[in-house]
Amino acid sequence: MAFRIRTTFIAAAIALAAPLAFSAGYPEKTVNYIIPFGPGGESDISARLQEPVYKKLTGQGLAIQYKAGAGGAAGWSQLNSMAGDGYTVMGTNLPHIVLQPLEKDVGYKTDDITTVFWFHYTPDALLVPADSPIKSLKDFIDAAKKAPGTITLSGSGTNSSNHLAQRQFDKLAGIKTTYVPFGGTGPSNTALLGNQVSGSWGYTSVQMQLGAQVRCLGVSMEQRHPKLPNCPTFKEQGFNLVGGAYRGVGVPKSTPADVQTKLADTLARVNADPEFIRKMEEGGFAMLNVGPAQMGAFMAEVKARYEALAKEMGIVKK
Amino acid sequence: MGSLDYLLAALSPLNLLLALAGVVAGTVIGALPGLTATMAVAVLVPFTFSMEPAAALIALGAIYTGAIYGGAYAAILLNTPGTPSSIATTFDGFPMARRGDGDLALTVACLASVIGGLIGAGFLLLLAPPMATVALRFGPVEYFWLGLFGLTLIASLGEGSTIKGLIGGGLGLLLSMVGVAEVGGDIRFVGDFKTLLGGIDVVSALIGLYCIPVLIDLVATPVAHLEASRQVASFRLAEAFGILRRSRLNVLRSSVIGTIVGILPGAGGSIASLVAYSEAKRASPRRAQFGKGEPDGVIASESANNATVGGGFIPTLVLGIPGTPPDAIILGALLVQGIRTGPTLFTQQAPIVYTFIWGLILATLIMLPVGLLIGRFAFRSIVAIPKAVLVPCVALLTVLGSFAVHNNVHEVQQMVLLGVAAWGVGRMGFSASPIVLGLILGSIAERGFVQGHLIGNARGSILAEFFARPISMAIIFFIVLGLLWPWWAARRARIAEARHG
Numbered sequence: 001m002a003f004r005i006r007t008t009f010i011a012a013a014i015a016l017a018a019p020l021a022f023s024a025g026y027p028e029k030t031v032n033y034i035i036p037f038g039p040g041g042e043s044d045i046s047a048r049l050q051e052p053v054y055k056k057l058t059g060q061g062l063a064i065q066y067k068a069g070a071g072g073a074a075g076w077s078q079l080n081s082m083a084g085d086g087y088t089v090m091g092t093n094l095p096h097i098v099l100q101p102l103e104k105d106v107g108y109k110t111d112d113i114t115t116v117f118w119f120h121y122t123p124d125a126l127l128v129p130a131d132s133p134i135k136s137l138k139d140f141i142d143a144a145k146k147a148p149g150t151i152t153l154s155g156s157g158t159n160s161s162n163h164l165a166q167r168q169f170d171k172l173a174g175i176k177t178t179y180v181p182f183g184g185t186g187p188s189n190t191a192l193l194g195n196q197v198s199g200s201w202g203y204t205s206v207q208m209q210l211g212a213q214v215r216c217l218g219v220s221m222e223q224r225h226p227k228l229p230n231c232p233t234f235k236e237q238g239f240n241l242v243g244g245a246y247r248g249v250g251v252p253k254s255t256p257a258d259v260q261t262k263l264a265d266t267l268a269r270v271n272a273d274p275e276f277i278r279k280m281e282e283g284g285f286a287m288l289n290v291g292p293a294q295m296g297a298f299m300a301e302v303k304a305r306y307e308a309l310a311k312e313m314g315i316v317k318k
Numbered sequence: 319m320g321s322l323d324y325l326l327a328a329l330s331p332l333n334l335l336l337a338l339a340g341v342v343a344g345t346v347i348g349a350l351p352g353l354t355a356t357m358a359v360a361v362l363v364p365f366t367f368s369m370e371p372a373a374a375l376i377a378l379g380a381i382y383t384g385a386i387y388g389g390a391y392a393a394i395l396l397n398t399p400g401t402p403s404s405i406a407t408t409f410d411g412f413p414m415a416r417r418g419d420g421d422l423a424l425t426v427a428c429l430a431s432v433i434g435g436l437i438g439a440g441f442l443l444l445l446a447p448p449m450a451t452v453a454l455r456f457g458p459v460e461y462f463w464l465g466l467f468g469l470t471l472i473a474s475l476g477e478g479s480t481i482k483g484l485i486g487g488g489l490g491l492l493l494s495m496v497g498v499a500e501v502g503g504d505i506r507f508v509g510d511f512k513t514l515l516g517g518i519d520v521v522s523a524l525i526g527l528y529c530i531p532v533l534i535d536l537v538a539t540p541v542a543h544l545e546a547s548r549q550v551a552s553f554r555l556a557e558a559f560g561i562l563r564r565s566r567l568n569v570l571r572s573s574v575i576g577t578i579v580g581i582l583p584g585a586g587g588s589i590a591s592l593v594a595y596s597e598a599k600r601a602s603p604r605r606a607q608f609g610k611g612e613p614d615g616v617i618a619s620e621s622a623n624n625a626t627v628g629g630g631f632i633p634t635l636v637l638g639i640p641g642t643p644p645d646a647i648i649l650g651a652l653l654v655q656g657i658r659t660g661p662t663l664f665t666q667q668a669p670i671v672y673t674f675i676w677g678l679i680l681a682t683l684i685m686l687p688v689g690l691l692i693g694r695f696a697f698r699s700i701v702a703i704p705k706a707v708l709v710p711c712v713a714l715l716t717v718l719g720s721f722a723v724h725n726n727v728h729e730v731q732q733m734v735l736l737g738v739a740a741w742g743v744g745r746m747g748f749s750a751s752p753i754v755l756g757l758i759l760g761s762i763a764e765r766g767f768v769q770g771h772l773i774g775n776a777r778g779s780i781l782a783e784f785f786a787r788p789i790s791m792a793i794i795f796f797i798v799l800g801l802l803w804p805w806w807a808a809r810r811a812r813i814a815e816a817r818h819g
Contacts, residue, residue, distance in 0.1 A: 039360040040640075040650035048367070048654045064364070069516040069724050070498065077512070104505055107512050152776045158503035178776040180458075180769050183500045186646060190583050190639050194454030197773065209638045209653075211660050283653060315503070 026086055026262050033062040033249075034090040036075025042122060042185075042205060042285075043091045046247055049279050050119075053270045070106065071157070072096050076250075077107030084254025086263060094118075094246035095161055098306040102316045103159060110303060116260045117267040118248035118290035118298065120280060122203035124165035124220040124241070125231065126153075129195055130213055137217040137237050140199070144175035151177045154191040155201040156184050159315045161245040162201040164306070165220065167313055172239045203244060204228060205284030220244055227281050246288065246302075264291045324672035328376065328680055333673075336369075336377040337681035341688050344384020349696065351392050351525050351712075352719015354401045355385035355587070359644040363651045371655045372670045376677030378651065382644050383435050383627045383682055386587055387689060390427040390620055395420060395544065395700045396712065398529035402520055403587025403623035405754060406595040408528065410608065410615030415544050417611055420701070424693035425558040426613050427620045428686065430569060433562070434621030435682035437573035438580060438628025442635075443675045447664060449629075450636035452581045458769035459784050461584045463793040465763025468589060470800045471596045472752045483752045486743075490756020493518050500761065501768040513728040522720035522729040523736055523757055527750040529716050530737020536709050543708060544701050553690050561613045568598050568614050569621050576622030580629025584766075586642045587623040588758055594622030600803055628678065635659055635671060 033051075035043050044064070051062045067075040067090075075090055076097060082088045092115045100106045128134045134143060144151050155162030158181045166179045180197055182188035185206060192200035193213055200206075200214075204225050207216045216231040220241045224233055234241040249267055251260055270276060271289055280287060290298045310316050327333075340362070347358040358381045366374035389400030394411035407427065414423040441449060456464075472487040473480055496507045497517030508514045536543055562569060572594035579590035598618035599608040608615050630641030638659040640646035652659060657667060664671055700708065720733035740750050774783030784790065 039363065040647035045650050045653050048364075048650075052367075065725065066360070067725055069726065069728075071516075074513075074516055074724065074726065103503070104515075105512065106515065150776050150778070152773050158499075158501060178772060180772045181501045182769065183765060186583055186640050190453060190633075190637075191457065191769075193637060193639070194457060196457035209658070209660070211658070211662070213637070213661065279656065282656070 026259055027058055027060040029087065030061045030063050031086070032088045033064050034075055034088065035064060035066050036068060036072040036091060036093075037066065038068040039066055042203075042245075043093065043247055045283065046120065046280075046285070047091060049276060049283075050267075050270050053273045053276045054266065056273075057269055058266060071100065073100050073106040073108070076100075076113055079108070079250060080112055080253045082252045084252040084256070086251065086255055086259035088252060089263065090250050092248045092250035094121075094248075094302055095164060095306050098303055099159055099164075099310060099315070102307065102310045104317050110299075112253065113250050114253050114255070114260070115248040115250040115295065115299075116264040116292060118246050118288055119267055119271050120285045120288050121244045121246040122205050122284060123225070123244040123286050124161065125202050125204050125207050126165075126169070126199065126217045126219075127192060127202050127207060127210075127214045128199040128217060129192060130215050131195075132199070132215065134199065134217070135215070137232070137234075140217055141173050141175055143198075144173075144177055148176040149178055151199065152180050152197040153177050153199050153201050154180050154182050154188040154197040156188045157181055159310075159313070162188070162203075164309055164313075165241070165244075166201045167309060169234070169239065169241055171312075172234075172241060203284065204231070204286065207231060208282065208284035221286060225281070225284070225286060227284070243305075244286075248290070261292055321672060321676075324669065325676045327372070327669065327673040328676035333373055333376050333677055334680065336373055337380045337677055338684055338688070340377045340380025341384040341681050341684050342692075344381035344386075345388035345391075345685070345688060345692055347381070348385030348388025349391040349400050349692075350715055350719060351396070351398045351400055351529055352521060352716065352722055353385075354521055355382050355389075355403070356643045356647065357722060358382065358385040359647045363647055366651055367654060371652070371657055372673040372677065374651065374655060375648070375670070375674040376681065378648050379627070379631070379674065379678040380681035380684075382648070383624060383678065384685060384688075385644075386623050386627055387428070387431040387435075387620070387685055388692075389623075390431065390616075391424065391693065391696045394423045394427060394616070395696060396529065397532050399524055401587070402524060402758070403591055403626070404619065405524070405588055405751070406591040406619035407616055407623075409595065409619070409751065410610070410612050411619075413609070413611035414613065414616065418544075419611065420544055420697050421694070422554045422557060423613070423616055424697055425553050425555060425690060426561055426616050428689035428693055429558055429562050430572075430617040430620040431624040431689065432682055432686045433569050434573040434576055435624035435627055435685065436679060437570070437621075438577045438625035439675060439679045439682060440628070441577045442628040442631050443672075443679070446632045446636050447661070449577075449581060449632050452578060453583055453633040453637065453639060453641065455789055456582050456584070457787070458766045458773065459787060460766070460789050460793065461582075462763050462766030462770055462784075463790050463797065464582075464585060464589070465759045465766060467793055467797050467800070468592050468755060468759040469763070470797055471592055472755055473801065473804070479747065482746075482748050486748045486750075486752030487756040490753040490758075491760040492756075493523070493753070494757045494760030494764070499764075501765055513731075516724075516728075518732060518736075518757065519720075519723050519729050520754075520758055521723050522733040524754060525716045525720050526733035526735070526737035527740040527754055529712065530734065531741040531744050531750070533709055533713055533716075534738075534741045536705055543705060553694060555690075562617065565614050565617050568601070568617055571601070572598060572618040572622040573625040576625025577629035577632075579622070580626030580641050581632050583633060583639050583641055584762060586630075587626045589762075590622040590626045590629075591619035592755070594618040596800065600800065605807070624682070631675075631678075635663055636661060 218234040389404035392400035393404040393407035397412040575594045576590040633639045634645040720729045723729040774780035
């Protein structure tokens with residue numbers, strides 16, 4: 001990502017920008033960290049891994065809570081009605097917070113969500129079962145060209161990150177495949193391993209989890225994932241597909257700017273912890289540091305990209 | 319494979335303590351309507367991060383199996399499934415309690431749960447890698463047929479008229495469609511209520527549909543909730559053992575059904591106990607007694623749902639695919655612990671895996687004394703507490719339970735509205751179970767149908783996709799059998815009667 005940036009740089013920017021008044025002692029007590037999904041998912045696992053490092057750095061804990069429902073919208077639609085004192089923060093996800101409001105009235109708009117820091121993303125990965133006759137991305141494209149629409153690809157959810165990846169890649173490669181949405185990564189993986197589908201649009205984390213049971217044809221990263229040296233990127237194979245599902249931390253709009261920057265600073269320091277990075281990368285995540293300084297440009301770019309795709313896919317509400 | 323070493327490792331004082339504490343906590347959480355096994359596991363997860371992996375797994379497995387069992391208390395004593403897994407336990411458990419056999423029902427449930435749990439864990443210990451492939455053979459189409467198979471149970475529930483059962487099932491199917499469609503993303507039956515986008519939550523629907531009518535009736539009628547037919551002094555253990563001995567085939571069949579359904583990632587304890595219940599009824603010579611307080615119904619449901627615990631761990635550990643919703647959380651906890659599940663886990667991490675499995679078996683055994691004691695306490699309390707205290711306490715629990723689903727007041731509103739509606743239609747002869755079956759199975763069947771249709775369409779043959787796969791054909795056979803059996807049995811009885819007469 002173009003937004004990968006040195007932590008020190010962020011810290012310097014924050015040191016210049018942040019006045020000391022309100023945020024001097026922040027955090028002085030446990031911070032409630034609301035995950036708008038159920039426990040056990042990638043957002044939850046990430047938060048669980050952040051918690052000990054956050055505690056080590058600040059001396060205060062993160063109390064992880066869940067407010068699941070409507071694919072995250074149940075939480076996000078209430079974010080701005082929560083106390084803006086820095087002690088209530090919420091996990092935010094892309095493309096969810098851009099796509100959901102485009103699709104229907106979910107009780108919030110993309111710009112209502114104040115994300116202070118994007119800390120990682122799970123890059124999209126195109127996977128086939130290990131015993132599949134499709135050995136490479138070239139085989140895949142050839143097979144799809146020979147019989148358009150017959151290749152079935154499982155993925156998690158409709159109009160989700162996996163679904164977007166499928167549409168984007170079909171367009172880039174000039175092919176037509178059939179996307180079969182499943183109710184989560186688990187069922188989608190089951191269909192993949194059981195040869196119920198020809199392949200799957202998953203994430204690098206899925207590849208890490210399923211290991212040698214699957215073969216990865218491509219990952220949507222700038223460079224190969226450090227823990228997956230055998231997974232070629234789409235870029236090196238000539239397709240400009242970079243992205244995936246991004247995770248960040250948001251706050252109620254009323255949260256003072258200095259508290260926001262202090263929170264972003266702490267999250268950046270969590271992201272720089274070597275042990276944390278190791279665990280994240282072993283989980284298949286790709287590190288990312290988008291703090292307040294780059295937030296505007298980053299959000300403008302992803303919004304433009306997703307909105308264009310959403311229009312093409314016909315999911316924008318009338 | 320040095321199993322004995324792992325057994326000894328599981329027997330360490332700390333592991334035993336964790337198993338005991340987990341089972342007790344799980345049983346209590348499961349017994350409270352609305353607090354499910356998934357929540358019990360989720361609450362415990364943060365505490366396990368500082369533990370050794372095997373100890374963490376034992377604690378999680380113990381609370382999980384305890385919670386699945388605990389659901390039986392509320393099912394038997396309050397006619398409200400404590401967790402979705404014990405829906406089928408209400409069918410005969412509550413009628414047993416009504417006629418004064420609540421203590422017997424609780425003991426039978428405890429024994430059946432322990433044996434079911436042991437059989438499920440036994441499969442996990444001995445046959446996990448080969449059994450895991452079952453999970454992979456089940457495609458979308460198989461889930462569709464499995465959902466339909468579950469729906470045929472409506473016809474055989476046997477309470478009230480079949481037509482009303484079918485109408486109730488249809489209502490449940492409609493309720494299952496509310497919200498954003500999982501496959502396709504269409505918005506259905508939401509109106510102007512944004513809170514309905516997430517759909518009707520099964521747990522809050524369960525509480526409302528089962529518990530609220532019971533509460534209203536308690537207030538509206540002067541009779542006591544349950545009458546103890548005798549001095550509640552014994553566990554009626556010998557009697558319960560006798561029943562289980564007589565029904566050993568039922569226990570075995572239900573446990574195997576529970577294990578296999580547990581392995582299937584798209585189904586869980588509720589489906590397992592429903593399928594086991596319907597098979598037990600079909601096979602039983604006392605078929606007509608089912609639904610009226612037949613212990614075999616409780617046995618089938620409870621042995622099957624506890625067998626899903628061991629069964630669910632099979633794909634979780636072997637394939638990295640959670641077999642049941644609590645397994646998904648446990649899988650997340652394993653990732654945080656830095657344990658990679660997958661085919662190599664059983665060889666590379668054998669000490670952790672086998673210590674855990676032995677720990678799960680021990681936890682299941684601990685459930686026997688713990689369950690009997692808590693069961694007697696719960697039965698005595700429910701019988702002894704005056705209605706004026708019982709009703710407000712249970713009412714409070716229903717609100718807490720449905721709030722806990724998503725920490726949200728919407729589920730409480732849904733629960734109360736559905737409950738009052740259920741009471742209303744209940745007076746017209748509609749019972750809650752067909753509605754709940756429709757709600758749970760509708761989404762499974764719909765999802766499977768749409769996915770199967772997409773795949774079949776892409777492959778160029780929708781009919782072959784739905785009808786030509788071996789497992790599908792087997793399930794279709796059972797559906798046809800289930801639908802024709804009552805007719806055939808009645809005919810045979812008529813012929814036999816004619817011959818004798």
